[in-house]
Amino acid sequence: MRGKSLTVITAGLVSALTLSSCGGASADDGDVVLRFTWWGSDQRQQITQEIIDEFEAQNPGITVEGEYRDGGGYHDQLNVQMAGGDAPDIFQVEDPYLRDYADRGALLELTEFDTSGMEEATADLGLTEEGRFGATVSIVSNALVANPALFEEAGVDLPDDTTWTWDDFAEISAELRANLGDGQYGAATMGANEATVRLWLRQRGKDLFGDDGELLMTVEDAEEFLQFVMDMEEKAEFPSASYIDELSSRGLADGPMGSREAAMVGEWATLMLPLTEATGDELQLLRFPSDTGHVDDNGEWIKAGMFFAVSSGTEHPEEAQQFINFFINSEEAAEISRMDRGIPANTNAREIALVDATAAETEAFEYVQSVEKAGKDTIPLPPPGGNQVAEIVTRYLSEVRFGNSTIENAAQTMVNEIEAALG
The missing domain is CATH 3.40.190.10 (Periplasmic binding protein-like II)
Known part of the structure; x- marks a missing residue:
């Protein structure tokens, strides 16, 4: 299903998506290793690894080490890592935890996260009074x-x-x-x-x-x-x-x-x-x-299905945000991920997600988008x-x-x- 050719997607759609290889570190810059942790099903683990592999292929010199966990105790374990100074560079996070992490200084402000392919309200879901600390991956209602x-x-x-x-x-x-x-x-x-x-x-x-x-x-x-x-x-x-x-x-x-x-x-x-x-x-x-x-x-x-965040202690803030931009905004990642993490926050990635979609995927997509288009508030x-x-x-x-x-x-x-x- 995910392997269907994207030739049906218009040239305008492709050009609208963020170019995933811009600004990346090269082998000449020295190797960069990023740790990335997430929770989810076995299918999500496989999908995420495919996106990591594609990112690494396009960005030689950057290695992303995946730390997959199931949902049970995910944030508890993340809290322990933060307290011990061993937080991953990048991690998946739900909205009830984002402000908590941001307010205690555990998160990097995402000054290089590209929101140009999102509705303003969707992009702003990751904002606190101090800045943007969450990159909106998906939306849901x-x-x-x-x-x-x-x-x-x-x-x-x-x-x-x-x-x-x-x-x-x-x-x-x-x-x-x-x-x-x-x-x-x-x-x-x-x-x-x-x-x-x-x-x-x-x-x-x-x-x-x-x-x-x-x-x-x-x-x-x-x-x-x-x-x-x-x-x-x-x-x-x-x-x-x-x-x-x-x-x-x-x-x-x-x-x-x-x-x-x-x-x-x-x-x-x-x-x-x-x-x-x-x-x-x-x-x-x-x-x-x-x-x-x-x-x-x-x-x-409308709320965020989930966010990606970057640890304030990362040694590679630019590369970490580069990976997030690729994961959320690139056509390659959209073709692999589709709706695994919810309705994509990037509006152009949504069109890719709908290619050869199942009846259930289309039903969920149309429902959430109808709430969004009805002008319902974000929270x-x-x-x-x-x-x-x-x-x-x-x-x-x-x-x-x-x-x-x-x-x-x-x-x-x-x-x-x-x-x-x-x-």
């Missing part, structure tokens, strides 16, 4: 992943996702639950809980964090959010509290969507690709419902400590589900704990 095959089995029509409300969602989910087999549900979770609370706040004209990193969610907001989730799970006939609690120990393919236990689940849009492979079904992305039933009120946003980088919010929200939702805390007490202590995490 949240969505409801639906399995039309399960809707058909249940004799339930897919909703019109431009007009449906939360009441519609609950009614459809309950109908699916009644008509599907034992152990199957219309919906099993509301999705990633940090994303869920942010979506709920944004549907009410608010947000989770402000531009300067302060927590905008009040105790009253938290109470209303927890009540909303509990009411929705009851009306939509979600599974038991113990079922939901156990989901954190199940992988994506073994989760409710991948195992065909649920007809709908909230996820990041590009995760429909591995979910399609897991189910063997053709999945569909739905916009989230809202209170009003107007699609413009559903609170969607500010989470403040230091923001990476703890998902765990905190998940834990207090669990406390309420099991009856171990009242909504009022959970809301107060949840907000207090988040504020403490933010320092």
Whole structure:
């Protein structure tokens, strides 16, 4: 699939992509060794190594040593390396960690990262008040992943996702639950809980964090959010509290969507690709419902799927940024990577990614791009400590589900704990 000739790509597209060999070190400059670490699947490991090999072929004198890890404990291990002065030159990083690393002086300001092939808002995702410390690799938005095959089995029509409300969602989910087999549900979770609370706040004209990193969610907001989730799970006939609690120990393919236990689940849009492979079904992305039933009120946003960052301690800042430019902006890397790390941030690389794309890849691409083109906001980088919010929200939702805390007490202590995490 990735080997298809790029002769179908116009000359204008090729010229618009960053020339990958510009400004590189040569053998005469002496050998440069860069360490690069990332997480992901076995397929990502193979894809990344192919890009490294291509970069090295075009830039003799620069060697990139890959340090591949799985996702478990990735950032914990990176923190240990940073503390010990042994951080890789280049590393993959998620947005909840970027500002934290930047604020503690662990990252190099990316003054030579080429953003000319990106929408301004997408390029600016890696900015803090002090400068650009993240190179946006990809973008993504949240969505409801639906399995039309399960809707058909249940004799339930897919909703019109431009007009449906939360009441519609609950009614459809309950109908699916009644008509599907034992152990199957219309919906099993509301999705990633940090994303869920942010979506709920944004549907009410608010947000989770402000531009300067302060927590905008009040105790009253938290109470209303927890009540909303509990009411929705009851009306939509979600599974038991113990079922939901156990989901954190199940992988994506073994989760409710991948195992065909649920007809709908909230996820990041590009995760429909591995979910399609897991189910063997053709999945569909739905916009989230809202209170009003107007699609413009559903609170969607664009975020970075991931960033690349450079250690402030690197001995080769120019070559490190040269590699990042190649990886994100070059046609060669785009042909190899396609949508492995999400919808490419470089708009020209997106066209290459769509060559010979699967139905699932096209669905994810068109969905995320539709959110982007609708002018939906991007969100500010989470403040230091923001990476703890998902765990905190998940834990207090669990406390309420099991009856171990009242909504009022959970809301107060949840907000207090988040504020403490933010320092």
